[in-house]
Amino acid sequence: MKLITAFAAAALVLSGAGVYAYAQTRANEAAEQQVRRDPNAFERLRAWVMERGGTERAFANEYWDHHETGLYVEARTGEALFASTSKFDSGSGWPSFTRPINPDAITLHEDNAFGMRRIEVRSREGNHHLGHVFDDGPRDSGGQRFCINSCAIRFIPRDRMEAEGYGRYLPIVDGETPSLASR
Structure with a gap:
């Protein structure tokens, strides 16, 4: 009975993913085609990830x-x-x-969804789901891997950082200091 309940719960969760539950490939074309067919698809994906703790498709995301x-x-x-x-x-x-x-810009929370024990990463200010952190990152950099959904973040190119109000982070981006904590 527990197995049937687990399958039913999994089916319910996955049905919420709708068009986002694709086979994982390295090609970004399927995601781009979906967005071209439905201009609101990206914002729906972003809402599903950030507000409902979803995960976007691997190898078919922007970053x-x-x-x-x-x-x-x-x-x-x-x-x-x-x-x-x-x-x-x-x-x-x-x-x-x-x-x-x-x-201090993130918060970490235990996540036991789908029978897995993971650590969820959320933004402190917005309290939005970003992804998860794992202990299988590069050992010489502390051993952590913050695995983040592309749709939960936005990229600011270095040459636009000052103009967009992020100039104080230039020493970090330039490699002069690893983080604010080390200043």
Whole structure:
């Protein structure tokens, strides 16, 4: 009986994902085609991820393979979260970072959904779901992997940071200091 209940619960949760439950591929074309067919699809995905704790598709999101220098901020509040200097290729298909710019900018919560024990990452200011943190990151950078949904963040290129009010983070993005905590 527990197995049937678990399958029913999983089916209910996955049905909420609707068009977002695709097979994982490295091609971004399927996601782009979906957005072209329905211009509101991205905002629905963002709401599902940030407000309901969903997860976007691996390898088919904006920042998984993004290498430009700059700052990643919370998509809704603009709160500074991660620098490109802490981003690394984890092979997971989602943007991964070794540490936040400011540990106080995020909150961590135990997440036992789907029978897994994970640590959820939320933005402090907006209290929005961003992703999860795991202990399988690069050992020489502290061993953590902040696995973040692209749709929960927005990228500010280095040359736009001052104009958009993020100039104080330039030393971090330029690699002069690893984070605000180390200043």
